[in-house]
Amino acid sequence: MSAISLPLVSEVPDSGMGIGDVARLTGLGADTLRYYEREGLMLDSTPRDGAGRRRYSSADLSWIGGLLMLRDTGMSVADMRTLAELSRAEGTERERLVVLESHRQRVVEELARTMRHLEALDTKISAYREAVGPATREVDSGRTER
Amino acid sequence: MSAISLPLVSEVPDSGMGIGDVARLTGLGADTLRYYEREGLMLDSTPRDGAGRRRYSSADLSWIGGLLMLRDTGMSVADMRTLAELSRAEGTERERLVVLESHRQRVVEELARTMRHLEALDTKISAYREAVGPATREVDSGRTER
DNA sequence: AGTTGACATGGAGTTCACTTCAGGTCGCAG
DNA sequence: CTGCGACCTGAAGTGAACTCCATGTCAACT
Structure with a gap:
């Protein structure tokens, strides 16, 4: 369900975007985004603004796009975490390749x-x-839609 | 995991086969077979022998093969139950077709x-x-530390 | 100043599809 | 007769991936 081609992160302001916008953009639900972060799926803890609210950069967005691609091909949260951990460490390109x-x-x-x-x-x-x-x-017609 | 081509129900004796054999044949686990039956996924309650033990006929086997095909294409247990219910009722061919x-x-x-x-x-x-x-x-060979 | 709406946190709850458990019954080899 | 293994039942437990809740803080309007 839900095609996630991530409309090419159209212009993320330098200030980043709020979790609600990201949710709308990815179809993921703010709770799920926080859950993913808690589970260590993000590259790093999303930076916060003055009020402690998450601000997603375009880099975050494209990382999330990658997660979606992996998830939708059936990768488990555990495996995505592994990959995120590897991606956090330098010089692990080979291992990441193996996982992928x-x-x-x-x-x-x-x-x-x-x-x-x-x-x-x-x-x-x-x-x-x-x-x-x-x-x-x-x-x-192959279309059994209503 | 597990290719389920159901080796063509090779010769099921008239007396039927026990749940253990069916489990081995389908890769499903006896518990799962009982669970499916409880959930109303079978066409009818599997007939029992004198001691109350299930005896699967070749018809049961091929029905299970169908269930596996549906399950492995992502159908939920709930939808399989719906289909089983329809299949239990006569004259529902059109509805079954719609579901499929x-x-x-x-x-x-x-x-x-x-x-x-x-x-x-x-x-x-x-x-x-x-x-x-x-x-x-x-x-x-070695670990690429750092 | 007050109200609203988005967001935060920690933790509990939900759904799905099994899986395990506790305790009991049989049929058959020895 | 005695085990043993396969099977039975109802009920509780599990793991994965969310999802919801209560409570609280802010920033931005009106």
């Missing part, structure tokens, strides 16, 4: 499996169409 | 989204390979 590559491997496998299952699903659907279709000869 | 088709729709979208994210992941990996690769010419 093994994640990629899992994603590809998952993708393949889902596609196989989709075929099975299609077969089942065809069977139903066969059984029911004779009267259903109208719907077929 | 809208599920298919979601699967296809999810698939597309994951593929987009995979590309982003690949881009990120390439960047890391670029940054790290030049030195990656040999197997990194």
Whole structure:
């Protein structure tokens, strides 16, 4: 649900943006953003303004974009934390690469499996169409939207 | 994890098979099978032998195969229950078809989204390979501290 | 000055899909 | 007959990832 292409961090003011704006932009919910920070998923504790409120920079935004990409490909919070920890330490590029590559491997496998299952699903659907279709000869655009 | 092609229900004896065997065959765990039954995911309460133990028929096996296909494409237990309920009632073929088709729709979208994210992941990996690769010419034996 | 709305914190609560547990029943090998 | 292992039930527990709540602080309007 929710396509997260992160509209290219359109102009984050130098003062940064508030958590509400980031929530709206990422679709993440302010609670979730705070939760992610608590869980050590951010590169560093988000800087605060005078009143103690978080101010996200465009760098934060693109990091979050990366998190979303990882999450939506099924990476666990624990693994994202690992990656964040590595990214906080210098000279860990190789390790990060290992994490990303093994994640990629899992994603590809998952993708393949889902596609196989989709075929099975299609077969089942065809069977139903066969059984029911004779009267259903109208719907077929692939859009079962309302 | 776990490819579930259900080795074509190879010869289920007329007496049916025990829950342990089904577990081994489906990779599902006896507890999960009982849980699914409790949740109303089976077509009917699995018949029991004299001692009250479940005996799965080959029909049960293939139904379970269907459940696995649905589950692995991300269908919730609640939706699988809905489908089971419909399948228990006669003349609901059209409704079942609707459920399956809208599920298919979601699967296809999810698939597309994951593929987009995979590309982003690949881009990120390439960047890391670029940054790290030049030195990656040999197997990194020791720990790269600092 | 007062009200409003966004944001803060620590902690509790929720949802989902299982998984484990405690205690009991059978069928069969020895 | 005695174990042993497989199975049974109802209920409680688990882990992941949020999500909500009570209470409190500020900044900015009107």
